[in-house]
Amino acid sequence: MDKKKKIFYFSSTHWDREWYQSFQGFRYRLVKVMDGILDAMKNQEDFKIFHLDGQSIVLEDYAEIKPKNAQELTEYIKNGRIKVGPWYVMPDEFNLSGESLIRNLMLGHEVSKKWGAESAWKFGYICDIFGHIAQMPQIFTGFDINHSYQCRGYHTCSTPYFIWKSPDGSEVINIHISNNGAYGEYARRVLERPFGEEPYTLDEIKDRTKAYMDYLLTTSELPVYIVSDGIDHSPLHTDTGKYIEFIKEILPDFEVYHCDLRDAGVYLEQYRDELPVVEGELNISAKWFDSMQLIPNTVSSYYTIKKANDICQNKLEKIVEPMVAFSAMSGNPMEREYVKVAYKHLIQNHPHDSICGCSIDRVHKDMEYRFSQTEELCDELLADYMYSEARPYLNGKDKDTHGILTLFNPLPYDIDRVITVDINMKADYPEQFAEPLCGYELINNFRICDYEGNEIPYQVVDIKRGMTRRIIEHHCETVDVHRVTFKAHLPASGMCEYRIVPSKEFTRYLSHLNSGVDYMENSKIRVKINPNGTLCIYDKLNDRTYDNQLCLVDDGEIGDGWSHCNPRNDRAVMSAFGGCNVEKIESGCSRCVFRITKKFMVPEKMEFSATGKTRSDAYKEYTAVFEVGLNEDAEYVDVKLTVDNNVCDHRLRLAVPTYTEGDKYFAGQAFYCCERNVDIDYSTQNWYEPEVHEKAMNGIMGKRRADGTGLAFVSAEGLHECASFDDDYKTLYATLIRSFKKTVTTNGEVGGQIQGEHEFNFRLVPLNSDISYADLVRQQDIMGVGLISAYAEVEADSKTKAPVSSFKLSGDDILLSVIKCAEREDNAYIVRMFNASDKDSVATLEFADSVKEAVETNMNEEVLAYNNTELDGNKVKLNIAPWHISTVMVKF
16 A cells, blocks of 8 residues: 655646636636646646646637637647546536536536547536535536545535545545635745735745645645645646745655646545545535635525526426427437537536626626526427427317317426416407406306316416417417416326317306405415414414514625625614505415515615715615415415515515424425524634525425424525524525625626516425425426416317326435436436435336336446346336435436
């Protein structure tokens, strides 16, 4: 066993694609840096290796300007002197879905190979990400990456090396940057001098290197040390060879390598048994002055881009990828390159300084364009699919035609739920009636029937006449839109049809969900509206009450895209005091909705003066409109909140009192649900960066009692910051808006204030022991998918098709990450799923056709040496360990 004393010198740069400059501004600098790298590779044979910050997108960015240098760059990548990947871009972890992280790594591997690498750099390089999810080691090992290099989020370890362990047991050896430094520590402590000053001479650098090595040898008890010279946007250090000679001269009994950082990770394997084990998320704030801060509040910056990203992720992962796979399975393949282009636009918005909302306004403006490209591509694919799969457009219509409402459920399980859908009926609909009978408002008279002919009660929510509907391409028609609500059965990953039949008899459905002037209830929940506009939710099944819901809390903000900060002289405004306007806007057989309008006075901005910072004494009326709905048989209350954000420099939060004892609450993140302490660790008050209440979530948070009862909050889009307080009500908070004006290197900009109207959709879910975290994720998935429908007229004697499913996934706590076409194999499909619990579970994959082959792959879709799948006709079964992510390739 080789246990010599070794120093690994690691040459790199940390490249933010956009941040305090736009992409084009940073690329202007990138081209110069890349030119310098190629020059060193050509003229300094002793310069052995350079790392491009764990990313591969920089290759494309450079080659677009210097295509003539692409071949030379490829040769250096091919011979291993320039290391690229494993990422396409260095992402954030807490703001993104697990599938986005996987696709980022897949794209990084693909681009690396295109540029000559035998494989992407097999190292988990996450030097500047603002904290780390618990499942990151499992994602890395899913790409055969067994070592990582991390800076933020963990500062309390006595050694720079530890085993980082995921909830499923996956492990990587992690190199943690010194507790009193940062990535590129050697450059920061030894080489870097303030801008405008003369650089250090070589003699000065030698002396400074001696002092640095004296310090470095105190940081680890193991005879292994990392010297890193890559800092933000830094060029290659042309005198690196001299620096290495200095180190050899200073420490003659050490072996010093100009290395691939992966060599250091591999060398540390022999010390595995001596390394401490750290489990779960790395989300600890910075203890010492020189430590890299965690910067936790980026998850609440720029709600608009967080929401746009979640919408795009939901469309790609939950709708478009499954849809394209089902289309191919049926023999009608769609052009999958559109999906790849959409993903590329999306992932280009995932660099940590971009998606975190801590860049200048120009960056976030550029992001809006990329999001729009992703969403438009998804929408075009979906429109094409629904036009192809739904009934064909019928010309020559007459009064005997019926309508077919086609519903598409891309999720892999059957869903029985109340839906609200627009039915685009022809303007001269044959049967109409009016209420009262003297005819004040005409309503189309029709029945809704399922495929067996059973009549489905419904309620008409809205009517809009003379509307233009685009059928396909430039073809349009004028329709009368009837928005209706009814309870539907949606087959797993499939289509169903409901027949719309003109009726000569009145189609009134007089039964209503039980409701009054201030309450509504079904068999499971009773919702009462308090005089101040808050809700009292009574869980009838478990005899639990959750009062004072929907209170908004607004406080001051003097922070920026990185950090929330209240002024010392702050005033918090609560919406729960004073009156409100209450309207019942929907009441029928399947659903009841109240609209609650709250108007309260909020300081219009922060006053920044020479004497201090305080919220203005001038107030503006702030309007919040809650639409609170309850469906028949629903186990939750759904809420749509619309606010007009007409004030500046403030933070708006939703309080969720849980009335639930216990010292833990839970919050979801990619592939995991973590438990956190209800309150912060007050001993961190003397740290450089004390712990704050605000933490990351994936839109799901909640609190349970010992018997499993409690309350959860579920949102599908945009909300990623939660907080917990040990107050009398055991309140959780969801941050809705942070409005700030400070952006890096500017005198203040307007974008971070996110003025204007914003919409938030969420559910409040009373819990019991039968409702698992997986159940909450399924609710979130349904919210994220929304309702996908098409309507066409058919001949009256045509048959209504029975529901069909292309795929079904079952198993206790088994959740789908994606079903998609395989990337590198024709006529093959990938199913990625995970066990969202701490117990073993069996997953069953059921397809419409018999399966010829089913094998397990890693996350990069490479077949594994083992295969635990069990094949039985059209079903595939496999055991999935607690919190494990499994990927299966299927062929028919």
